[in-house]
Amino acid sequence: MPMASLLLLLLLVLLIIPLSVLLALRLLVRPRTINIPIRGRHVFISGGSSGIGLSLAHQAASAGASRVTILARSVAKLEDARDSIRRATGADISAFSADVRDFDAVKKAVDAAGPVDVLICNHGVFAAQDFETQDLEVAKFMVDVNLMGTLNLIKAALPTMRRSRPQRGPGSIAIMSSQAGQVGLHGLAAYSASKFGLRGLGEALQQELIEYGIHVSLIFPPDTETPGLVEEKKRRPEVTSILVGYSSAMQADDVARKTLNGIKSGTFTIPCNLDGLMLAIATAGLSPQRSFLIAFVEVILAGLMRLVGLCYLWTWYNLIERWHAKQEQSQLKWNV
Numbered sequence: 001m002p003m004a005s006l007l008l009l010l011l012l013v014l015l016i017i018p019l020s021v022l023l024a025l026r027l028l029v030r031p032r033t034i035n036i037p038i039r040g041r042h043v044f045i046s047g048g049s050s051g052i053g054l055s056l057a058h059q060a061a062s063a064g065a066s067r068v069t070i071l072a073r074s075v076a077k078l079e080d081a082r083d084s085i086r087r088a089t090g091a092d093i094s095a096f097s098a099d100v101r102d103f104d105a106v107k108k109a110v111d112a113a114g115p116v117d118v119l120i121c122n123h124g125v126f127a128a129q130d131f132e133t134q135d136l137e138v139a140k141f142m143v144d145v146n147l148m149g150t151l152n153l154i155k156a157a158l159p160t161m162r163r164s165r166p167q168r169g170p171g172s173i174a175i176m177s178s179q180a181g182q183v184g185l186h187g188l189a190a191y192s193a194s195k196f197g198l199r200g201l202g203e204a205l206q207q208e209l210i211e212y213g214i215h216v217s218l219i220f221p222p223d224t225e226t227p228g229l230v231e232e233k234k235r236r237p238e239v240t241s242i243l244v245g246y247s248s249a250m251q252a253d254d255v256a257r258k259t260l261n262g263i264k265s266g267t268f269t270i271p272c273n274l275d276g277l278m279l280a281i282a283t284a285g286l287s288p289q290r291s292f293l294i295a296f297v298e299v300i301l302a303g304l305m306r307l308v309g310l311c312y313l314w315t316w317y318n319l320i321e322r323w324h325a326k327q328e329q330s331q332l333k334w335n336v
C-alpha cells in the first residue's frame with residue numbers, strides 16, 4: 001500500500017474512533033439537556049445574607065429574577081443584605097430569619113415565601129481542626145447545619161415546588177457543597193463528612209425528581225473570600241493551611257456567577273475553577289452528566305486525572321510527613 005494511502009487510513013481511524021465515541025455519548029448521556037431561566041423566576045437562597053449567598057442574591061436579582069428570597073439566622077445581617085440588594089437592583093427581595101436545623105421554622109418561612117422555582121441551599125458552617133481534638137459538639141453542629149439543614153430545607157420546599165412545576169416551568173434545587181465534599185483533607189474531617197453527604201443526597205434526588213421537571217445541581221467551590229472563610233482561617237490548623245495553600249482562593253462573585261450559569265444549564269456537577277474541573281473529572285463516578293462533550297472529556301481523561309490525583313496525594317502525604325518531622329524536632333528542642 002502506498003505511503004499516502006496508509007497515512008489517510010491512519011487519519012481516518014484516528015478520527016473515526018473519537019467521533020464514534022462522541023456519537024455514542026450523545027445518545028447515552030442522561031438526563032437530557034435543559035434550560036432553566038432565572039429571569040422572571042422566584043429564587044430562594046439560604047445563607048443569602050453573607051459571602052457566596054449574598055453574591056448569589058445580588059446576581060439573581062440583577063439577572064431579572066421576579067423575586068429573590070433570602071434566609072439566614074441573624075435579622076440584622078438579613079436586613080442589611082435585603083437593603084443593599086434593593087438599592088443596587090430595585091428587585092423584590094424578601095428576607096426570613098430561621099435556623100435551618102429547625103424544620104418547623106424553615107417550613108414556616110418557605111410557605112410564607114410562596115412557590116419557589118430555584119432553591120439554592122447555600123447556608124453552611126465550617127471549622128477546621130484535627131478531628132481528635134475537635135469537640136464532638138462542633139463536629140455535630142457542622143453535620144446538623146450543612147447536611148440536616150439542607151435536608152430540612154428541601155423537604156420543606158419540595159411539595160409546593162413539585163405541585164407548581166406544570167404552570168411555572170422547570171425548577172432547580174442547587175446544593176452548595178465544597179471541594180472538601182469531593183476530597184478529604186487533613187483538618188476537615190467533620191466538614192468533609194457533611195459535604196460528601198450532600199452528593200449522595202443530590203444524586204438520589206435527581207433520579208426521584210427528574211419526572212417532575214426539577215433539576216439538581218451540586219456546586220464544589222474551593223476556598224472563597226467570604227466572612228465565613230476569614231473566621232475559619234483564624235483557627236485553621238497549620239498543616240491544613242499548607243495543603244490548601246496549593247490552590248488560590250476565589251472571589252464570592254466568581255463562585256456565584258459559575259453557580260448561576262451551572263443552574264441555568266441544569267449542570268449536575270458545577271466546578272468553579274480549573275482545579276475543580278480536574279477534581280470533577282477525577283471523581284465523576286456515577287454522577288449525572290447532561291453534556292456529551294464533558295462526558296467525552298471525562299471518558300478520555302479519566303486515567304490521566306487519576307494519575308494527576310496520585311501526584312497530588314504524593315505531595316500531600318510528603319507535606320504531612322515533613323510537618324510531623326518538623327513538629328517532633330521542635331518538641332525535642334523544647335525538651336533539651
Ligand SMILES: NC(=O)c1ccc[n+]([C@@H]2O[C@H](COP(=O)([O-])OP(=O)(O)OC[C@H]3O[C@@H](n4cnc5c(N)ncnc54)[C@H](OP(=O)(O)O)[C@@H]3O)[C@@H](O)[C@H]2O)c1
Nearest residue numbers: 047049051052072073074099100123124178223224226228
Ligand atoms: N468560603 C469558602 O471558602 C467556601 C468554600 C467551599 C464551600 N463553601 C460553602 O459555601 C457556602 C457559603 O459559605 P460562605 O463562605 O459564603 O459563608 P458565610 O460568609 O459564613 O455565610 C454563611 C451564610 O449561611 C448562613 N447560616 C449559617 N448557619 C445557618 C443556619 N444554621 N441556619 C440558617 N442560615 C445559616 C449565615 O447567616 P447566619 O449566620 O446569620 O445564620 C450566612 O448567611 C457554605 O455552604 C460553605 O460550606 C464555602
